[in-house]
């Protein structure tokens with residue numbers, strides 16, 4: 001058995017023991033609670049936090065209020081261990097060793113992931129019919145944003161169709177995060193429109209490989225010296241023998257260098273955010289948010305709730321929140337899920353795929369489309385057909 005597998009099994013056992021124990025509590029993370037105030041509450045030395053590497057300190061700032069975490073206390077109420085999820089993939093684990101020492105580690109979340117393909121004939125409206133068939137309200141929103149400016153969903157009527165392929169995650173029988181659309185088809189009066197995600201770049205194209213990249217239009221928010229830390233969702237480090245995660249891109253740049261909005265939107269947050277220090281979050285209203293951390297200071301006069309344009313000056317590079325050199329940590333969130341900023345920000349060279357990439361994409365698209373057609377023909381077409389159910393997600397990228 002290799003170490004990675006062992007590690008995963010250990011984390012499952014740990015988690016199961018956890019659940020069967022009487023003292024385990026599943027709690028919503030209190031509003032206003034930071035990682036440090038949590039340590040204080042349970043008399044855990046703050047050194048535990050200050051000794052962490054900067055990427056781990058940043059992970060501690062990803063804790064979201066109201067998100068469920070698992071706390072295990074001893075009979076006398078003393079802290080024993082805690083599991084705090086910081087993304088769909090990674091959770092923080094703090095535990096007390098028998099010698100009384102506290103330890104910190106990041107562990108993968110062993111969720112279940114499966115793909116569903118569904119074809120739904122329109123009877124009332126896209127939103128209503130999709131919710132009836134899938135139990136999810138966000139799929140219709142994602143669908144509408146994919147076909148924005150192309151399909152007028154209000155004009156859909158009886159006899160029209162939508163077909164979707166999407167991925168869902170669940171943890172202990174409960175939904176984890178939002179479903180992710182892999183492919184969609186809309187049929188209006190016999191005319192079919194497609195959007196299919198290309199797994200290589202996470203962008204959507206039509207069945208011919210033509211791109212629709214407008215909504216992905218971000219710019220790099222500063223002139224930087226170098227990228228000092230890349231985005232990593234969950235990576236096993238064979239030398240350190242532990243998991244690493246970094247939910248953003250770090251750009252090294254001198255203190256005081258101007259930071260600009262990566263795209264237009266509304267300033268949703270402006271202030272201190274744990275290990276992220278002075279932070280701004282901009283909501284771009286297309287499911288995307290950007291986060292700018294460790295700022296030395298904000299642009300004078302910038303207010304929460306204010307609208308900003310792409311390229312508008314918002315703040316200055318600094319080192320607030322942690323002690324390493326000045327840099328900008330840029331986070332990019334799609335429907336609340338951290339994604340690699342550099343994958344999305346890159347300006348597309350062409351408005352579509354070409355060459356071998358195009359051929360591979362089209363071959364895959366054909367399979368999905370034929371799947372949709374089979375689904376539309378089936379008798380029971382308002383029922384989601386669960387394909388690849390319970391695809392156990394345990395693969396871990398190695399360095």
Ligand SMILES: [Zn+2]
Pocket residue numbers: 055058229246248249250329330
């Ligand atoms: Zn960072």
